Structure formats: structure tokens, C-alpha cells
Amino acid sequence: MCDTLVVLGNSSEDGSIIFGKNSDRDPGEVHAVCYIPRANHEDGDVVHCQYIDIPQVKTTYAVILSKPAWLKIGCEMGANECGVVMGNEAVFTKEPYERKALLGMDLMTIALQRAQTTRESITIITDLIEKYGQGGVASMKDPNYIYHNSFIIADLKEAWILETANKFWVAKKVKDVASISNGLTIQDKWDLASPRLIENAIEKGWCESKADFNFAECYSDPQFREISGCIQRQSKTINSLLEKKGEINISTVMDILRTHDKEPFRPDKGTMSSICGHYNSQTVHQTTGSYVASLTPQLQVHWLTGTSAPCLSLFKPFFFENPEPINLVKIPSLTNDNKSLWWKHEKLHRLTLMDYQSRAPIIIQKSRELEQQLINKVNEIKKNLSTINKEAFKIRLNEISSKAVHENFSLIESLTKNISKMEINKSPRKSYLKFWISLSEKDGLPLS
Numbered sequence: 001m002c003d004t005l006v007v008l009g010n011s012s013e014d015g016s017i018i019f020g021k022n023s024d025r026d027p028g029e030v031h032a033v034c035y036i037p038r039a040n041h042e043d044g045d046v047v048h049c050q051y052i053d054i055p056q057v058k059t060t061y062a063v064i065l066s067k068p069a070w071l072k073i074g075c076e077m078g079a080n081e082c083g084v085v086m087g088n089e090a091v092f093t094k095e096p097y098e099r100k101a102l103l104g105m106d107l108m109t110i111a112l113q114r115a116q117t118t119r120e121s122i123t124i125i126t127d128l129i130e131k132y133g134q135g136g137v138a139s140m141k142d143p144n145y146i147y148h149n150s151f152i153i154a155d156l157k158e159a160w161i162l163e164t165a166n167k168f169w170v171a172k173k174v175k176d177v178a179s180i181s182n183g184l185t186i187q188d189k190w191d192l193a194s195p196r197l198i199e200n201a202i203e204k205g206w207c208e209s210k211a212d213f214n215f216a217e218c219y220s221d222p223q224f225r226e227i228s229g230c231i232q233r234q235s236k237t238i239n240s241l242l243e244k245k246g247e248i249n250i251s252t253v254m255d256i257l258r259t260h261d262k263e264p265f266r267p268d269k270g271t272m273s274s275i276c277g278h279y280n281s282q283t284v285h286q287t288t289g290s291y292v293a294s295l296t297p298q299l300q301v302h303w304l305t306g307t308s309a310p311c312l313s314l315f316k317p318f319f320f321e322n323p324e325p326i327n328l329v330k331i332p333s334l335t336n337d338n339k340s341l342w343w344k345h346e347k348l349h350r351l352t353l354m355d356y357q358s359r360a361p362i363i364i365q366k367s368r369e370l371e372q373q374l375i376n377k378v379n380e381i382k383k384n385l386s387t388i389n390k391e392a393f394k395i396r397l398n399e400i401s402s403k404a405v406h407e408n409f410s411l412i413e414s415l416t417k418n419i420s421k422m423e424i425n426k427s428p429r430k431s432y433l434k435f436w437i438s439l440s441e442k443d444g445l446p447l448s
Contacts, residue, residue: 001228001285002076003275004087004152005179005237005253006159013249017295019154020253021087022287022310023066023076026141027279028439030069030332031076031289031342033306035323036113038062038081048072049106051099051136054128060113062320064302066289067105069332069342070140074105077291079302080112081320083156084121085293089180090138090147092224093165094206097146098135102128104149105138111153118155122162122171125151126194130167150180156295161186165219169194177245179237181230184216229272237275250303250315251375253292258311265311267356268428276311278353280432290315298385301378307345312352312360314367314411316404317378322394325401336445344409347445348416350436354447355424363415370411374404420448 007018023031038061045056050072061082067075077087088104102110107125115121139145150163152174159174163184171192198213206218225231240256241248259275267278279286290310292303300320305313306329318326332340336347352359377400381388388396427433440447 001182001230001233001272001277002087002089003179003181003233003237003257004077004089005177005241005256006152006154006174007177007241007248007253008159008174011176011241011245011248013247015296017154017156017159018248018250018253019085019087019152019159019291019293019295020257021077021152021291022257022275022277023068023289023291024277024285025068025076025288026139027286028443029140029286029288030334031066031306031308032069032331033064033066033289033304033326033329034331035326036063036065047110049110050074050103051101052132054102054110054132057114061116062323063109063112064304064318064320064323064326065109065112066291066304066306067109068288069334071103071105073109074103075109075112076105076289078108078112079293079300079320080115082116083295083300084112084115084118084153085155085295086112086121086151086153087291089150090182091150091163091165091184092182092221092228093148093184093219094204094221095148095166095168095219097148098133098166099137099146101133101135103136103138104134104147104151106136107134107149108151118153118158118160121153122160122192125162126164126169129164129169130194133167134164135166150184152178152180154295156297156300160191163215167194168197168200168219170197170215177238177241177248179234179241181234181237182228183225183230183234184220185234187214187216190215227272232273233275236273250292250294250301254303254310254315254371257290257292260311264357265360266428267353268432276309278309279435296382299382306341307349308342309349312349312363312367313345314371314404314408315374316401316408317374318401319397322398322401325398325405328402328405335443341405341408341412343445344412344416347447348412348419350440350445350447351416351419353428353436354433355422355426356428358425359419359422362419366411366415370407374400
């Protein structure tokens, strides 16, 4: 399960809009970070989505995507060169699910490549779901994992929550801070909605009249809302934002994305209420990638882990002004390739799970020290924006991003070497240990 949040300028420390999301997927599902440049297209070109094709537009904008590597085009979160950012959540509703339709992840990539603003994104997504429907299997492992979607979408001026139930939808403008998880949250107040939203609910017996209509209550599948733990997680993220309102910075959001259900934390005993998701027999999901964006008109910074488990990961800054360093992360293969950042870190992650309480603190200390250095470098750039020329600016951004990736590789290598030599003091449950060892064998990832 996933969590997405946004902070407007009236609630952040420096007036920036801050966006954050964890992508929670099947354990071991490979996550990729990629850059796709702006492109022009010919009449008659099509977009090959996961299960259907749709017409292409004349021009698509440059995008940075964080995505399951097996998908054709879809992403879990991303941004475009116009300053639009977004993330989606799986939601489960009473409306029918369609197998040959658009994934929510398809919808996001399409909207990011076509929209200059949040409002344009909403129009693009809602037009597409009304025309093509949404659904499609969203898992490599579970052929019945089909869902509808909610989104947080932001740009340099505003942010919106968009929630859907197949071809029906509502949208609400964010006033200060907001978060969503794997359940519908919009109730009886919204700013935009699809035609016949209320009439459909009345006809299906979900409410008696407009007066007692509540979108979340009428359209949600209550069983999935309960078992997903979304109520607890969304409560945790929004309360964390409200507590820090007016003082929120990117570190605040990174910390929220790293939140566990309790500390000291044991991954083999974690619950669905953890924001930083760790797979076990109860949670059945794993955070495989994380993203935080800081948006101002002068500079947009895209902080991506490109690795699983944000508690053990380093957020690295990337910029549209000079996106080449994203290629240094390397697109991972679906099984161990022994060269991409995701797989290099995945070995460290899985070694840490063998004795999380002893090993994780070592990784956390080293990663946070480096992360703070990167934050300081970006803040220094922000202070000097008015005095630096354009070419020097691009060179400096390239230096920061490139060095961040190289240092991340070096840190992972060093930590992996040291941790693999440590004796196990507090071993997890045998069934948990057996699962990760077996998965690693299938992935060709030796844990020795």
C-alpha cells in the first residue's frame, strides 16, 4: 500500500510547495528511475499503454518518472518540466473493474507528458477514464490485483486531490496540507465532480438522496478500506503535517515517509500502519521507491531514492535543467544485474533484514549524514540563484546530482562489505528469514 502527501507554500518553512510519496509494491518488485525528454510526434502515432493503445498528442513534455520496471509506460510518481508533480494510490470501490483499460500508472505518465498545470492534469485524467475506463492487472504476481485510483497533483501554484471510482470522480483543491492513502477521503464537499456522480449512487442504493450523499462512504469498498490500513496511515501522515505546519521542509517529509508503526522497529513484526512499508506475512507489501519534490518558480528539486526501504535509503537531488545524472542510476533488470543502484542497494537492504535492529542504525547514520550534506548544497544553490549565470548553474546542478549518485554507490558498497561481516545478534522469525532467502535465490542475489 502507498502514501502520498503535499504541503502548500503557506505551510512550508520556505514558501515552497513540497510533495512526497512512497511506492509500496510486491516485495522484490524492481523500481526504476528514468528521464524521458520532450518529443514531437506524427499524426496517427499511438501510446502503447499496458493493456490498450490510445492516440498520441503532437508534443509531449520531458518527465522524470519513478516506476515499476516491468511497466511499459506507467509510473507510481513523477514530475514534468512544467513543474507538475503527482502520485497515485490504489483505491478499492464498488464500481466495476475493467481488465482492458488504463492503469492509474498509465494515466499519470500520460498526464505528466501532456499537462502544463494541475488543472490540465485533472482534465486529461478524467477525460481518459470517462472514455476508456480504468483497471487492468497492476501486479506481476497477482492476476487479480486490479484497482481504481486516487491522486495528489501539484504544480508551482496549487495542489488538488483527485479521487475516482472507475468512470466517476471528484476533485478537491488543497488549502494547506493534505495526504491520501489507499482509501477514498473526499466526503460531501468538493470543487469538481463527474456528471451523474450522485444520481448513480442513488440508483444503486448507496444513498437515498443528495442530502445524505457522501462520496467516500457511497463508493468505497469497506472491506478493502479496513484491511489496507489506509485509515491509520492517512491519519498518521496528516497529523504529522499538521503538527509541523509552517515549519515543514523536505527533511520533514522525508522523515514522514520513513515512519514505522513503532520504534524500535522489527520488519518481521511490522504492521499495515507503517508509512515505510516492510514486507512480512501481515503487510504483504514493500516500499520499493520514494520521492520528495520541492517546487518554487526559481528552482524545482526532485529528490529520489531509486531504491527500496526509505528508512535505509538516500534521497538524491535531480533537476530538469540538467537531467543527465539520472542515467547514472541505471535502469535495473527484473532480476539481479549487479550494476544498477536498485539492485546494489537491494543486497544491502536484504542483508540488513537478517538483523535489522543491529544493522539498520549503521546505515541510517551514514545515509543521513550524506543526505544532510546534499540538502545543504542544494540550499546554497538556492541562496545564490540571483548571482550565478545560466551555464554555471547547469554545471553546478550536474555536479551535485552526479556526485550524489556516485557517493551513494560508494556508500552502499562500503556498508554492504561491513554489514556482511557482522554476526547476527537478533535474528528475525524463521519463516520471514526463509522468505527473503528464497526470494533472493530466485532473483540471483547472493546474500553472502
